Amino acid sequence: xxxxxxxxxxxxxxxLPATEQRGPLRVEYQWLSAERAGAGVAVFLHEGLGSIAMWxxxxxxxxxxxxxxxxxxxxxxxxxxxxxxxxxxxxxxFMHRQAHDVLPALLDTIGxxxxxxxxxxxxxxxxxxxxxxxxxxxxxQALRAAVxxxxxxxxxxxxxxxxGKTKHAYxxxxxREKLARxxxxxxxxFFGWNDIWLDPAFRAWDITDVxxxxxxxxxxxxxxxxxxxxxxxxxxxxQRLPHARLVKLPDCGHSPHRQAPQELNDAIVAFAAxx
Numbered sequence: 001x002x003x004x005x006x007x008x009x010x011x012x013x014x015x016l017p018a019t020e021q022r023g024p025l026r027v028e029y030q031w032l033s034a035e036r037a038g039a040g041v042a043v044f045l046h047e048g049l050g051s052i053a054m055w056x057x058x059x060x061x062x063x064x065x066x067x068x069x070x071x072x073x074x075x076x077x078x079x080x081x082x083x084x085x086x087x088x089x090x091x092x093x094f095m096h097r098q099a100h101d102v103l104p105a106l107l108d109t110i111g112x113x114x115x116x117x118x119x120x121x122x123x124x125x126x127x128x129x130x131x132x133x134x135x136x137x138x139x140x141q142a143l144r145a146a147v148x149x150x151x152x153x154x155x156x157x158x159x160x161x162x163x164g165k166t167k168h169a170y171x172x173x174x175x176r177e178k179l180a181r182x183x184x185x186x187x188x189x190f191f192g193w194n195d196i197w198l199d200p201a202f203r204a205w206d207i208t209d210v211x212x213x214x215x216x217x218x219x220x221x222x223x224x225x226x227x228x229x230x231x232x233x234x235x236x237x238x239q240r241l242p243h244a245r246l247v248k249l250p251d252c253g254h255s256p257h258r259q260a261p262q263e264l265n266d267a268i269v270a271f272a273a274x275x
Contacts, residue, residue: 009034011052011080014073014109019101027106028052028080032063032070040144041112042121043103044072045128047255048193051079054182058257059123065265066272068121073106083188090196092205095127099134117142123268125149125257126228127193129220130207133237137213145217145275147268150226150254153236154206162228163197170194211240218244219271221264223252245271 009030016025030052033039044059046052051074063070074081075098077090084090091097107117121144124132129151136146152159169175170190183189196202218241220234231248238244247267249260256264 013080014106016102016105016109019105021097021101025076025102025105026082027073027076027102027109029071029073029106029110032060032072034069036067036069040068040119040121041116042066042068042070042123043107044070045103045122045124045131046072046075046078047126047128048197049078049179049189050074050125050128051182051189053079055257058261061261062123062265062268065269071110071112076102077192078183078189080184083185084192088192090192092196092199092202094192094196095131095207096134099131100138103131103135104139114142119144121145121147123147123149124151126254127152133214134207134210136216136218137207137210140213140215143216145219145272146214147219147221147271148234148237149221149256149264150223150229151220151233151237152229153208153211153233155203156229156232158230159228160198160203163194167194167198208236208240211237214241214244217271217275219247219268220244221247221249221256221267223249223254223256223259225252226254228254 011028011030014027014029016027018024042063046055052072055072059070059072076082077084122132122135129148132146132148133151136143176186179190180186220237222231222234234246238246249256249263252260
């Protein structure tokens with residue numbers, strides 16, 4: 001067991017068996033409020049540079065507000081999970097792989113059965129929001145609800161520009177040292193994400209066609225001052241999925257769980273009460 005810097009309960013590791021497409025994976029995960037036996041589970045999917053520790057205390061605060069259990073984990077390449085192999089480049093469908101393979105394999109390994117999955121929520125931020133959408137579309141009968149925060153459904157030029165600036169900050173302005181607190185192999189975490197987002201082939205990435213497959217209740221939230229995307233992202237979700245609910249947070253950027261946590265919690269609690 002290991003103790004992340006910003007959480008009070010310990011992390012564990014799940015050993016995911018190899019498949020035809022990949023080798024075995026070791027995934028760092030953490031239960032929140034596990035003592036709430038019988039309560040539903042909210043699975044938190046972190047951003048493109050995130051990890052368990054980078055969430056800090058927001059997932060716990062939301063679980064307390066909802067009265068549920070929480071499951072947070074570091075995707076392969078992040079935190080203390082299996083890092084990328086040297087020289088490995090993620091493919092354009094890297095988020096599909098997380099939604100269709102890694103997350104279901106993690107749920108299988110830690111024993112979340114079909115009944116629990118039907119009552120499960122997925123709550124994702126940024127890339128994690130996109131993964132949540134892909135999971136909800138792929139498993140429409142196996143999910144209670146989804147919340148996506150600053151998700152991406154298409155690639156906008158402003159996103160590419162912002163990610164290019166992040167690379168400069170990582171290499172020359174001290175971002176590497178800051179992120180190293182949260183990842184055992186910080187270069188694995190950063191360049192896995194940054195290289196694929198800046199790959200010209202990724203400009204054509206578009207998941208709007210899968211959105212109509214989502215059947216569960218869906219809440220999409222975005223800050224009005226998001227530096228990584230415009231309201232095109234969640235407006236497109238609503239256009240393709242009329243039952244989706246939207247919340248647009250004023251005076252908030254790309255990370256509402258850090259910049260407007262109370263407003264974010266209030267929006268999610270209101271959504272839950274309406275179900």
